[in-house]
Amino acid sequence: MAGALRIRVLGSAAGGGFPQWNCLCPNCRLAWQGDPRVRPRTQSSLAISADGDRWLLLNASPDLRQQIFANSCLHPRGATRQTPIAGVFLTNGDADHLAGLLTLREQQAFTIYASASVLEQTRHGAFGVLNPGLVQRTPIALEARIDMGLGFSLRPFAVPGKVPLYLESDDVRIGEETDTTIGVEIECGTRRAVVIPGCADVSDDVLRRVERADALLFDGTTFTDDEMIRMGLSQKTAWRMGHCAIDGERGSLARFADAKIGRRVYTHINNSNPILVEDSPERARVEAAGWTVAHDGLEIAL
DSSP states (O other): OOOOOEEEEEEOBOTTTBTTTTOOSHHHHHHHTTOTTOOOBOBSEEEEESSSSSEEEESOOTTHHHHHHHOGGGSOOSSSSOOSEEEEEOSBOOHHHHGGGGGGOSSOOEEEEEOHHHHHHTTSGGGGGSOTTTEEEEEOOTTOOEEOSSSOEEEEEEEEEOOOGGGOOSSOOOSEEEEEEEEEEEEETTEEEEEESOOSOOOHHHHHHHTTOSEEEEEOOOSSTTHHHHTTSOSOOTTTTTOOOSSSTTSHHHHTTTOOOSEEEEESBOTTOGGGSTTSHHHHHHHHTTEEEOOTTOEEEO
């Protein structure tokens, strides 16, 4: 019988973390200075459990070793070689969701779950260090319910997105719904959570998917579509990067405003996003709308 579903935020920042190692944007400057209004954050990943003993990672952050160290529920116990981590489920092939797999190379059995196109990225180059005799790669099918054998099930579904940056060609298609960018429904008994760490647009299909979820963890990368351009950090909009901004007519704040959702949490937050500053007007707006801004170590129990 399944217990309570626990979703633990291991890392809540977008690629590069917060502060980003080479950045002095206004937010990062505050973090480097130790300003108490901002909390440092590692790169995006979650851990999910129904019994508190066995955990599934949702994405493998480049900061995974640090995240394991910071979360005692993931520490080895018992045998000489042991881990509570039973597997890793990948929602896309971005480097900030794959690189942590290299941390798990030390002769340990676990399973990687991903779509066929994403799973293919784990078979090449440095990922060859994952012992094929111990690490099982299991392809998943969109819309198929997967019993994880851990007391909960997952149902992956396509969301508007794009291919990873390192696979981009001259013809980059943004917003297509394929197996390169997915969200997951997590079901444990009567409880249901939806996790969508990367999403280019809150489509009507996404709105239908999250309706009446007990919790939603959603892409909070940028507050405005052009914020990185305005700060001189990039020439790309959030849309061009495959992310939906929080603000604006098509922003997630407006699109989810009337949705019937229990707990709503922004995660995968870019270092440029003003909601990272706890007394900012933007932070006040999202909190007034019922959203929590994720931080490392946040746990949601359903």
